[in-house]
Amino acid sequence: MAAWVRLRAGLPTLLQECFHSNRLVGEYRKTEHAAAVKIQSWFRGCRVRAYIRYLNKMMIVIQKWWRGYRGRKHFRKMLKTAYFIMKMNFYNEMAVRIQKRWRGYYIRKYIHNYYTLKKYLEAVSLNNEIVRKELEEFAEMKEKEKEKKDLERKEKKKDHQARKMHYLLSTEQIPGVFNSPFRASPDSMELRLQKAKPLSHKHQQIKENLTQETSDFPSCTSSWTFPTVQPLPPIARQKPQGPFRDTAEVLLQRYKPLEPTLRVATSINSLEKAREEMKREEWRNRIHDNEFLPFSSCQKNQKYDPLINSSSKYGQITYGIKHFREEHHEKWVANKDFETVLPPIDLFDRHGKTYSRAGQIV
Amino acid sequence: MSQRQVLQVFEQYQRARTQFVQTVAELAARPQNIETLQNAGVMSLLRPLLLDVVPTIQQTAALALGRLANYNDDLAEAVVKGDILPQLVYSLAEQNRFYKKAAAFVLRAVGKHSPQLAQAIVDCGALDTLVICLEDFDPGVKEAASWALGYIARHNSELSQAVVDAGAVPLLVLCILEPEIALKRIAASALSDISKHSPELAQTVVDAGAIAHLAQMILNPDAKLKRQVLSALSQIAKHSVDLAEMVVEAEIFPVVLTCLKDSDEYVKKNAATLIREIAKHTPELSQLIVNAGGIAAVIDCIGNCKGNVRLPGIMMLGYVAAHSENLAMAVIISKGVPQLSICLSEEQEDHIKAAAAWALGQIGRHTPEHARAVAVINVLPVLLSLYMETESSEDLQVKTKKALKNILQKCTYLPALEPLLHDAPPNILKYVIGQFSKVLPHDSKARRLFVTSGGLKKVQEIKAEPGSLLQEYINTINNCYPEEIVRYYSPGYSEALLERVENYQPVL
Numbered sequence: 001m002a003a004w005v006r007l008r009a010g011l012p013t014l015l016q017e018c019f020h021s022n023r024l025v026g027e028y029r030k031t032e033h034a035a036a037v038k039i040q041s042w043f044r045g046c047r048v049r050a051y052i053r054y055l056n057k058m059m060i061v062i063q064k065w066w067r068g069y070r071g072r073k074h075f076r077k078m079l080k081t082a083y084f085i086m087k088m089n090f091y092n093e094m095a096v097r098i099q100k101r102w103r104g105y106y107i108r109k110y111i112h113n114y115y116t117l118k119k120y121l122e123a124v125s126l127n128n129e130i131v132r133k134e135l136e137e138f139a140e141m142k143e144k145e146k147e148k149k150d151l152e153r154k155e156k157k158k159d160h161q162a163r164k165m166h167y168l169l170s171t172e173q174i175p176g177v178f179n180s181p182f183r184a185s186p187d188s189m190e191l192r193l194q195k196a197k198p199l200s201h202k203h204q205q206i207k208e209n210l211t212q213e214t215s216d217f218p219s220c221t222s223s224w225t226f227p228t229v230q231p232l233p234p235i236a237r238q239k240p241q242g243p244f245r246d247t248a249e250v251l252l253q254r255y256k257p258l259e260p261t262l263r264v265a266t267s268i269n270s271l272e273k274a275r276e277e278m279k280r281e282e283w284r285n286r287i288h289d290n291e292f293l294p295f296s297s298c299q300k301n302q303k304y305d306p307l308i309n310s311s312s313k314y315g316q317i318t319y320g321i322k323h324f325r326e327e328h329h330e331k332w333v334a335n336k337d338f339e340t341v342l343p344p345i346d347l348f349d350r351h352g353k354t355y356s357r358a359g360q361i362v
Numbered sequence: 363m364s365q366r367q368v369l370q371v372f373e374q375y376q377r378a379r380t381q382f383v384q385t386v387a388e389l390a391a392r393p394q395n396i397e398t399l400q401n402a403g404v405m406s407l408l409r410p411l412l413l414d415v416v417p418t419i420q421q422t423a424a425l426a427l428g429r430l431a432n433y434n435d436d437l438a439e440a441v442v443k444g445d446i447l448p449q450l451v452y453s454l455a456e457q458n459r460f461y462k463k464a465a466a467f468v469l470r471a472v473g474k475h476s477p478q479l480a481q482a483i484v485d486c487g488a489l490d491t492l493v494i495c496l497e498d499f500d501p502g503v504k505e506a507a508s509w510a511l512g513y514i515a516r517h518n519s520e521l522s523q524a525v526v527d528a529g530a531v532p533l534l535v536l537c538i539l540e541p542e543i544a545l546k547r548i549a550a551s552a553l554s555d556i557s558k559h560s561p562e563l564a565q566t567v568v569d570a571g572a573i574a575h576l577a578q579m580i581l582n583p584d585a586k587l588k589r590q591v592l593s594a595l596s597q598i599a600k601h602s603v604d605l606a607e608m609v610v611e612a613e614i615f616p617v618v619l620t621c622l623k624d625s626d627e628y629v630k631k632n633a634a635t636l637i638r639e640i641a642k643h644t645p646e647l648s649q650l651i652v653n654a655g656g657i658a659a660v661i662d663c664i665g666n667c668k669g670n671v672r673l674p675g676i677m678m679l680g681y682v683a684a685h686s687e688n689l690a691m692a693v694i695i696s697k698g699v700p701q702l703s704i705c706l707s708e709e710q711e712d713h714i715k716a717a718a719a720w721a722l723g724q725i726g727r728h729t730p731e732h733a734r735a736v737a738v739i740n741v742l743p744v745l746l747s748l749y750m751e752t753e754s755s756e757d758l759q760v761k762t763k764k765a766l767k768n769i770l771q772k773c774t775y776l777p778a779l780e781p782l783l784h785d786a787p788p789n790i791l792k793y794v795i796g797q798f799s800k801v802l803p804h805d806s807k808a809r810r811l812f813v814t815s816g817g818l819k820k821v822q823e824i825k826a827e828p829g830s831l832l833q834e835y836i837n838t839i840n841n842c843y844p845e846e847i848v849r850y851y852s853p854g855y856s857e858a859l860l861e862r863v864e865n866y867q868p869v870l
Contacts, residue, residue: 117688124652125695131619131655132662139623146625262373263366320529324566 159196162189166198376416383411383422390429396437404430405440412449417461424450424464428471435475442472442479447486454491459500466495466506470513477517484514484521489528496533501542508537508545512552519559526556526563531570538575547587550576554594561601568598568608577612585626592621592632600639606647610640615654622663630663631671638678645685652689657682657696664701672705673714680721687728694735699725703741712754716761719745723765730774737769737778745769746786766790774801776808783820792832795821799838809842818843819851 170176170190178187244250267273319326326332386404389395404426411423427446431438441447447469454465469488473480483489488510495507511530515522525531530552537549553572557564572594579591599609614636621633637656641648651657657679664675679698683690693699699722706718722745726736736742748754749762770793773779782794798817802809812818818839826833840848849855 117691120688121691121695124657124692127653127655128658128696131616132658135619135623135659135662138620142623142625261366262369320532324526324531324569325562326569 162192162196163199166193166196169193379419383419387422387426390426396433405444409444409446421460421464424468428467431468432471438472438475438479442482451486451488451491459503462495462503463506466510470510474513480514480517480521484524493528493530501540501545504537505545505548508534508549508552512555516555522556522559522563526566531566535570535572543584543587547590550590550594554597558597564598564601564605573608573612577614580617585629589628589632592636596636596639603643606640606643619656619659622659627671630667634663634674638674641678642681648682648685648689652692657693661696661698661701673717676705676717676721680724684724690725690728690732693725699736700739703739706744712758716758719762719765723768727768730772733769733772734775737773737775742778743781767793770794773797780815780817783817795835799835802839802842822852
């Protein structure tokens with residue numbers, strides 16, 4: 001009971017105390033809160049920073065390794081290339097050396113071989129001399145032939161002249177114009193005249209007998225020609241006394257060519273001849289001698305004869321009708337190379353050709 | 363009226379017609395009558411006479427028409443426009459040989475003027491009948507037909523192809539084999555006309571086996587035949603290497619050289635053309651010709667003739683020399699260069715000079731040795747004067763310039779270059795100075811000669827743009843000499859010296 005009394009006695013102070021303490025709490029709450037926040041934020045910040053620092057460290061480790069790996073790889077590659085290039089350069093240099101030697105040797109031996117070239121050029125000039133000489137001879141021969149021909153022609157002409165002028169030959173009594181008595185020897189023409197045979201008179205051209213060709217009357221091939229050569233005018237003579245016509249007129253009348261009339265020109269049996277000719281003409285123009293038979297049945301048992309051209313086993317060659325170029329070249333043209341007519345020269349056969357590895361001409 | 367009187371009328375009419383046609387034909391043979399005949403309307407009068415019942419009149423009418431059409435292309439056109447060709451073609455197949463000859467003559471006379479007229483003949487279907495005429499027995503008919511075919515084929519490749527399509531080529535080849543010289547001549551000329559247009563046409567002619575027969579006739583004594591044969595062979599050979607090789611394989615080679623010595627100018631020309639056409643294709647073919655001694659023969663031929671006959675020979679030398687340096691050397695040792703220089707100075711016509719200049723350029727462009735051979739005979743000044751002359755044609759100037767350039771770029775023969783220093787224009791001078799600048803640094807004797815001959819003085823007088831190629835060459839030359847010498851020869855040096863004398867303060 002006493003405790004209860006004590007407690008009862010202490011109640012008002014307790015209340016006071018309680019009130020005071022609550023008030024104090026209320027008073028400091030804000031500052032305390034702010035402080036708590038500050039403390040917490042600082043602490044948390046520290047923690048996060050530490051974590052990030054840790055992460056960074058880890059990252060750097062990873063990157064270090066990775067970059068190191070990549071760098072080494074790259075370097076190895078570079079080294080390889082550099083080595084390769086070096087080797088390549090070296091090989092190239094060596095190849096150039098070999099090629100230089102080889103090409104020098106090859107060119108000197110085959111292409112610019114001075115002695116061969118010299119020999120060849122000498123041969124060409126020699127050949128040229130020979131050809132020149134031969135052509136000269138040929139031309140001379142031609143010239144001689146021509147001269148000979150000319151001479152012959154002149155001789156012939158002179159002979160003809162001599163035959164024409166044979167009447168100028170001197171006789172025993174009277175010397176001719178070419179045989180002058182004041183000269184030591186007669187002219188060469190005189191000797192020629194002695195040898196020549198006098199020219200006989202020209203034969204009169206006999207006119208064809210027009211009456212023979214009656215069969216082709218409608219074509220009238222009896223050609224009417226131009227008087228190309230006028231008859232010479234008569235030599236002037238004194239006009240004869242009397243009631244005569246002019247001499248020229250008379251002569252023209254006298255030497256007028258015979259112009260038979262159609263009736264005279266036609267022979268008496270022209271009709272028969274014409275018929276015969278017509279028959280012959282018909283016979284000539286007929287393609288076959290089979291007579292024309294009007295009924296179709298008579299040809300039934302006749303076999304049709306094919307053309308020789310299309311029936312032979314060789315057939316028709318269409319060349320020149322359907323095709324104009326040879327279709328089967330291989331039949332006629334060998335695939336061998338063109339061979340020069342003259343023997344080739346070694347030097348130029350090998351010119352410009354390259355050599356393969358085996359040393360064979362490609 | 364008796365029968366006789368009736369017949370007499372006909373007879374008179376026929377005589378009148380005959381006389382008319384013959385007179386016209388004779389008048390048409392003279393060119394001075396033709397205009398009068400044309401004005402008198404002779405065409406319309408002759409046309410019905412082509413259909414006359416009398417063959418003589420038909421023939422003579424055709425002959426007259428042919429002579430008229432032969433005269434000029436207006437009359438030929440009148441023949442085409444007058445619808446005369448179909449009649450002619452129709453009766454060409456039917457009539458006798460005289461008529462065929464006359465009709466083929468008309469076709470030839472019409473076709474020779476222009477491709478259009480020839481086409482008109484082809485359009486009438488004349489080719490087939492002409493080809494049939496080639497199979498005639500009479501050589502005269504064959505001759506006339508092949509003549510007409512040749513004139514038609516001559517114009518262009520289409521017409522030529524038409525002639526080939528008509529199947530004329532094998533028959534023309536057969537015509538070559540006939541004994542008549544005139545027929546051979548004309549058939550060869552027709553083959554030449556056909557093959558000149560394209561490789562295909564030439565191949566057709568070759569396929570018909572023409573080459574062997576043509577090659578056999580090279581030695582024929584008839585000059586006109588030789589002309590045509592050589593022309594045909596060159597027309598065949600000109601197209602391609604294969605065709606040229608085929609021509610060569612016919613073993614024409616030593617034989618054709620004799621034609622270069624022929625008395626006939628055209629034979630020479632055609633033979634040279636044939637050799638040229640073969641040589642131009644490949645070095646091997648040129649080599650073949652060189653080995654056969656063709657070069658010497660051609661050079662002799664150039665020496666023996668004048669004018670246009672020389673041209674193919676000159677070109678042949680150029681072609682051969684262009685192929686390789688060995689061949690060019692062969693031309694040089696065959697004494698081709700002096701002959702070409704003679705051509706260059708002798709000939710009057712520009713195109714021959716141009717060809718000679720070109721050939722010289724081809725010979726001299728290979729090596730210094732070649733250039734020296736050309737320069738030694740003093741060609742360079744001639745080329746230069748041709749280049750500088752105002753009367754020279756443009757082509758000649760271009761060719762001479764190119765030749766000069768080719769030769770100068772290889773020439774190391776200084777005595778020949780010296781004169782060019784004084785007269786050459788800047789664009790040529792460049793090459794001359796360039797050659798000096800290449801030679802002088804290595805040759806002390808030449809350096810000395812260059813000074814004494816006044817070359818160095820001339821070089822100092824040249825005005826070159828700084829930085830140009832010419833200036834560089836001049837500098838190279840100047841570097842070969844001591845400075846005093848160069849300055850001594852520079853223009854204005856004496857004045858500079860005098861000025862120094864004036865400004866000199868005498869030391870007392």
